[in-house]
Amino acid sequence: MKFLLNKGQALIEYVLIxxxxxxxxxxxxxxxxxxxKDAITKSSCSLVDKxxxxxxxxxxxxxxxxKNYWEE
Incomplete structure (x- = not known):
């Protein structure tokens, strides 16, 4: 009879976890x-050459x- 009372216990434990x-x-x-966000921005800046x-x-x-200092 105790088996019937514990039937959904594992499912409830998984939901709680x-x-x-x-x-x-x-x-x-x-x-x-x-x-x-800063780490992703830093990586994307280097990819688009900014x-x-x-x-x-x-x-x-x-x-x-x-900034291109040679063209000024």
Whole structure:
């Protein structure tokens, strides 16, 4: 009879584990999101041959055209 009472226990445990992992992942992205965005921006700037300019706070970096000092 105890088998019938524990039938859905494994499924509930899996749902709780997935929920916990999701909450932790959202927290990590919230805390480190700006740094991740800056890392992606820095990589994409080098791919499109532009200059990486850091922002005042994490997540505000941008790509700008490279300055050509020889043509001035």
């Amino acid at each position: 997935i929920s916990l992992i999701t909450v932790i992942a959202i927290g990590i992205v919230t805390v480190f999101g700006g740094y991740l 200059e990486y300019v850091e922002g005042k706070s994490p997540g505000e970096a941008r790509c700008e055209e490279k």
